[in-house]
Amino acid sequence: MSRPVDFEPASDPNRFVGEPTDPVDERIEVGVLVVGAGPAGLACAIRFGQLLEDHPEVAEQLGDVPLAVVEKGKQAGSHLLSGAVIRPGALERLFDGHGGLDGMPTYGPVGKEQVYVLTRDRALPIPTPPPMRNHGNIVVSLSQVGRWLAERAEAEGAMFLPETSAVTLLVDAGGVVGVRTGDKGRGQHGEELSNFEPGSDLVARVTVLAEGTQGHLTNVALDHFALRGDAAPQVWELGVKEVWKVPRPLDRVIHTLGWPLRPQARYREFGGSFVYPMGDDLVAIGMVVGLDYRDPRLNPHDLLQVLKTHPTIRAILEGGERIEWGAKTIPGGGFHALPRRLHAPGLLLCGDGVGMVNVPTLKGVHYAVESGRLAAETAFAAVSGAAQDAPVPAGALASYDDAVRAGFIGKELYEVRDLRQVFGRGFFLGGALGVLNTITKGRVSIGSVRTEPDDEQPLLPVDGAAPQVVHDGVLTFDRLSSVFASGNKTRDDQPNHLLVRTRVAPDVAELWANLCPAHVYTAGPVGDDGLAEVEVAPSNCIQCGAISTKGGRLTPPEGGSGPEYWQT
């Protein structure tokens, strides 16, 4: 009956905040610094580049590097994973008058779609709930789109710095003045190896954090500047996904509810699955589960493995081959959990990092793109003003919040604000059952809000051993094989980037051991103090962020570590 929150690691709140330390002439000065090469960060870079192109005098004033993007993955797209069926409108608007979406990698518009409720043996088709309808949307690999966006951003003049993690938020005179990048070449105990390279201070007039889900510096900034205000705590879901090469094309987009999740209320297992066609010979399949679940034996990685054995799903994959695997958390708190402020002096926050996800429609990429675009316009206006204050005062950035809330991001999130909280807190159930709130355009508020953070959910007493899942190596796989299929080949002898306690209550140890889709944690023997040893294998980590929702904390490892997603 332990709560993961009671086993959080001791942590200095200022550990990841500091003033610049490099001598002034060694700092790398940029105009606008974007952290994270995902849809939000790259949209921001592209829009900012477009504006600079139209206003060369501003570019001039911003120095040698007016615009830079840092990315912790090996390349753009390495850490991008999504369904993904996306709404193309925000991207169309971004490139309107700038070449459009020609050349963007997609798998075309959604054709037929079907929602099923699964039992162990059967699939019952139900009418597609209105929020889940995908007419006009397109299927993409977000990883591929990310690489394409990065090319466009570089063409717009952005300096792109891959394999670079942003570890410390540089704060001076009460505002953000950039980030410090992570050291490279440290050994397991922090010692400097022969290839040691210290990080650098990247100082900027405006820093845009677009780190995606569980963004490291985003969370640091939300705490440091107390930006959440009275927002509800953010809550999370975990998605585990595979890409399959299949012998027969899939002719429709599929969502499922029900099995293998258990219906009993006490388990709080809310979620569902998706199966998307990617052209004639590829299929994306994923399983999403809310991280407020309470059974420490639940294994999200294996839920997907079990799902694939359902007759309806197996028939799609039969004769095919798994070619990729990955996992990521999804912020599911919607409007109520949106931080009250999305800016601070010198700082703007975008995309998934601040929870811009529309849960009932299963969409967030278009919000990421739009928020990046709006951040670019705000940043541009701020740096092209006459005043050269550093950091840029909050007043010059406040228009970003107004634009987000008045635009479609704020409006849509408001309309669907109560769906998830009322109808069982499910990424999928919300969409399936919460029709009433939607058809009234949010005028009927149902009121109740999920108020408990995921890590405050008490764990259920374990009743019996977890069901054994067979991994046949053809249809179903063990976790280490999956980690391999993510492309992860992180250097083993680097410092542990996961802040977790290694002696915890046995049920918390078991929770972590099963929760982590990359098998980073192993529960060891219980000592005389009643606590279990937790063994950590950090180089397995694919940076999904799940541990941060359940009593631990993911920080960025050495740049270039982690998965190398290709078509997720």
Next chain:
Amino acid sequence: MSLLVFLEHHEQALTPGSLGVLTRAAALDPDVAAVLVGGDDLVALAREAGRHGAATVFHATDVSASPLPGPRIDVLADLVRRIRSFDTILLSNSVLAGDIAAGLAARLDAGLNWDLVDLELRDGEPVGTQPMLQDSVVAEVGWRSSPRVALFRPGSFDAVPSATEREPAIESLTVEPTPHTLAARAISRTLHTDEGPSLDAADVIVAGGIGLGSAEGFDLAEQLAGMLGAAVAATRAAVYKGWYPASAQVGQTGKTVSPKLYVALGISGAVQHKVGMQNSKTIVAINKDPHAPIFEFSDLAVIGDVHTVVPELVELLRKHTG
């Protein structure tokens, strides 16, 4: 097609990788030439190269006596440009050979294919075999340039002396180092010695995993390795626990090995380990879990506890060799 093989040597011995590449090259081109760079006392090595199929051995006296890549690039570039128009230069990868291959390719504006595990001729054109995506697929690669540079993964070929002893023609060369070669100099050189054979060169490897249970458990691996003249390797998990040094790690993030015999003690056989040792000729696995994935790709499966099986095995070997 005319092939030239770079022969790497240390402590008066040619590396097994170089001799393996030479063996393969001789099968493709009976007139294959090899090049040795070093002092005056390399006649024995030249003969050894002859036994492995070299028709001609160029012996370049390295005037700067430097162990660095620069003079070797100078010699190879000069050979190709001035002396004989070899169209393909082959090297077995190492810290030194990797630098030479890269520098030579740049110098000659030649295409470089690296990490090859085989080379064959198709319609007179060389086609290399290159494992990709962590060895999950194998690609065939060619060159559009001439000359071509080919860098092979160590252990790709066995070094096989030919049945017909032949005396190679030995041609001495003197190559003036280029000014930028002379601009770099070696300051000191130390020899790092490991107990027993190195993992790269070992014919037999005894590897230990989590199943050994502790750092002391690796004593078992070392005893067995002692009896077999083997090198000792470890899995990532065992290294991470501090049971064995990181330099012995085999797998995706460690070394890739291909010995004649690989004995896996208490190793489950996760794919991350498999990709580092799957090219071993014979794999023997000892594990108490009959469902361990390693049994799917081992030639001999021993289902049992390493702590009982290995001491018995050591005892048997002792009696046999005793």
